[in-house]
Structures are given as structure tokens and as C-alpha cells.
Amino acid sequence: MTGLPSDISEVTRLLAGSDYVADRALSTVVFLALKLGRPLFLEGEAGVGKTEIAKAIATALGRRLIRLQCYEGLDAASAVCDWNFAAQMLAIRTAEAGGGADRDTLRAELFTEDYLIERPLLAAMRPQPGGPPVLLIDELDRTDEPFEAFLLEALSDFQVTIPELGTIRAPEPPIVILTSNRTREVHDALKRRCLYHWVDYPSFEREMEILRARAPEATETLSREIVAFVQKLRREDLFKKPGVAETIDWAKCLLALDVIALSPEVIADTLGAILKYQDDIQKIAGAPAKKILDELRAELASA
Structure with a gap:
């Protein structure tokens, strides 16, 4: 088990050791959440790396990761x-x-x-060999307000009540990270219990760093083309813009095909790795993709 980081720079280094490239703002809010023992609420588009933050923190600190995947209809019993x-x-x-x-x-x-079957919330309240676990409450916006109200109570005192057994309280509070894709607004009362951070799409330079960490086999030239193409796609009027997860997936697909540089043919064959809706694929495939490729190559050449 690794001790909690002593400053913001150490948070950045710890996350980098788990292949997560964090900017200063994200490292700061993670440091404060760990230092103050406050839940961390992360919002952002799907695929920008919110879930990966929890995984990276658990790996960096040598803690158990306990994940509660939220869904419509999730109730307290199913979570406890x-x-x-x-x-x-x-x-x-x-x-x-x-x-x-x-x-x-x-x-x-x-x-x-x-005869008790533990679910994530109860497991997070139990003592763990490596220290308090990282509790990831993923995609909270998929649940409803009654579950939010229950969660508010559970996270206030870090305890859960089982009628047949009584109240079980965490000896040490877990490290709690909540994520939301913002398909609906989460109640203010729950947000006030947390430190908040919006996880945005990364800049070109940071996305390059991420790709170097997650797909180190890719050449610098191919990586620059991949990142530039995806970043241009995000400016298009798409139903679902590609996230960082799609950038990494696409790079791995291209490496599996031994691609050394983008071409209209390669893009047409692998567009499904970065765009997940047929309407978006039809909008970009063909001439639009070639135009984007020509533009990015001109920009990269002049940079």
C-alpha cells in the first residue's frame, strides 16, 4: 500500500505511473479529495477518462477498486x-x-x-488489507432521485443499515469517486457533499501524451495524425463525438493492421473504431474524411 500523496505534483506522478496523464486542475482536485477525505464528483462526456481516474488512483495507492455500475432502476438493496x-x-x-x-x-x-451476499456499497464499508478501498460509483446519472437520496445518507456517515444485522459503519472512509455523463442533472444536495471537476476533452498536446502512454508502439508521425484527425472530428456536427477512449482504441486497431500512416482507405475501413453511430459514419466517410485528412496534414506540415 502506498501512502497518500503529500502534494499536487506527487498526485500527477502517481497517476502517470498508472498511465494516466492528468493536468494540473485534475491533479489538484484529486489531491484535495484525498487530503480532506471528500468524495470526488466527476462530470464529462463519455469516453474522456472519468472511470480511468478511479482505476489509476486505486492502482497508484495499492488499494482495492470496488465499482458500483449504476443503471436505471438500481435501488439500495441491489447496491448494499x-x-x-x-x-x-x-x-x-x-x-x-x-x-x-x-x-x-x-x-x-x-x-x-x-448467508449475506455483499454488494459494492457494503464491501466498501468493510476493512480491506491494503487500506480503505476506492469506491467508484459509475454513471450516477443513470439512476433516479430516490437512489441519490439513499446515497447522500450513505456517504454522509459512511455507513449502511441492514435490518436483520443493524448498522455497519466503515472504520475508515473509502475513497469515493462518482462519475456522470450528464444525461440528466444530479441533485445539488449530493453535489454539495463532493468536490467537483469537469473532465473535458484534452488538448492536442495532452492527448498525444495519453496516446504515448497507452499505445507506445505507435510512431510519433502516426500518433500525431490520429490525434489531429480525432480532434477535428470533435468539431464536426456529430451525434456522439469520439472520446479519448476511442482515440486509444483506434490507435490499437491501426497498429494491429500494421498501418504506418493514415489514408482515406484505412480511415474508411476503421471508422467504426471511433464513431459508434451509423449516421455519424455516413456523414464522415468518403470525401469529408479525405478533406479532414488533407487539412490536418497541411497543418502538421506547417507546424
Whole structure:
């Protein structure tokens, strides 16, 4: 287990050691969240690296990463724990076959830790060998307001209540990171509990650094063309603009095809690695893609 970073520069170095390239603003808010023990709320477009921040922090600090993937209809029970009904039924039948146990005694035995299935929130409240875990609550905007209200209470005192067992409180608060793609607004009450940061698309220079870290096999020339092309795509009127994740995926696809430089043919064959909607692909394929390629090459040549 690595100790918490002592300053902002150390945060940047720790994240870089986990192949995450962070700017000063992001490193600052991560440092403050760790220093003050406050949850960190990250918003931004899909694919800009919000989830990867949590993974990088867990790796850098040597902590367990516990991920709660949010979805429509997620409720407190699904996030905290469940009972192993199959094992409970087996225990009941075994007791009955053996002559039957006292009902109250059997009920008490059935609702113990032995039959409890931990879900992410409960697991995050448990002591961990490497220290408090990193709890990633991913895509919170997919849930509804009742779950937000429950989460607000859970993150206020870092405890959860199980009716059959009572209240379980974290001996040390986990490192909490919440993400949102902003498909809807998250309630202000929850945001006020957190430090907030908007994760934007990176600049050309920072995206180059990211690609060097994540796809080091790519040549400098190919990397510059990839990043320049993706950055130009983001200025187009697309239904879903490509994120950093798509930049990395595209680079790996091109490397798998032994591509050394972009061409209209290569772009046409691999456009599905960076654009995920057919309308967007049809809008860019062909002449528009060639025009973008010609423009970026002219700009790179004059740089």
C-alpha cells in the first residue's frame, strides 16, 4: 500500500505511473479529495477518462477498486447486499429433514453473515488489507432521485443499515469517486457533499501524451495524425463525438493492421473504431474524411 500523496505534483506522478496523464486542475482536485477525505464528483462526456481516474488512483495507492455500475432502476438493496436465498432454503430443508429446529433459532441462524451476499456499497464499508478501498460509483446519472437520496445518507456517515444485522459503519472512509455523463442533472444536495471537476476533452498536446502512454508502439508521425484527425472530428456536427477512449482504441486497431500512416482507405475501413453511430459514419466517410485528412496534414506540415 502506498501512502497518500503529500502534494499536487506527487498526485500527477502517481497517476502517470498508472498511465494516466492528468493536468494540473485534475491533479489538484484529486489531491484535495484525498487530503480532506471528500468524495470526488466527476462530470464529462463519455469516453474522456472519468472511470480511468478511479482505476489509476486505486492502482497508484495499492488499494482495492470496488465499482458500483449504476443503471436505471438500481435501488439500495441491489447496491448494499442481498441474501443467499438458495442457501437459506437448503438450510431450512436440512433442518426439517433432521427433525426440525426451533423456528426462532432457525430464523436467527438464517440471517447471519454466512448467508449475506455483499454488494459494492457494503464491501466498501468493510476493512480491506491494503487500506480503505476506492469506491467508484459509475454513471450516477443513470439512476433516479430516490437512489441519490439513499446515497447522500450513505456517504454522509459512511455507513449502511441492514435490518436483520443493524448498522455497519466503515472504520475508515473509502475513497469515493462518482462519475456522470450528464444525461440528466444530479441533485445539488449530493453535489454539495463532493468536490467537483469537469473532465473535458484534452488538448492536442495532452492527448498525444495519453496516446504515448497507452499505445507506445505507435510512431510519433502516426500518433500525431490520429490525434489531429480525432480532434477535428470533435468539431464536426456529430451525434456522439469520439472520446479519448476511442482515440486509444483506434490507435490499437491501426497498429494491429500494421498501418504506418493514415489514408482515406484505412480511415474508411476503421471508422467504426471511433464513431459508434451509423449516421455519424455516413456523414464522415468518403470525401469529408479525405478533406479532414488533407487539412490536418497541411497543418502538421506547417507546424
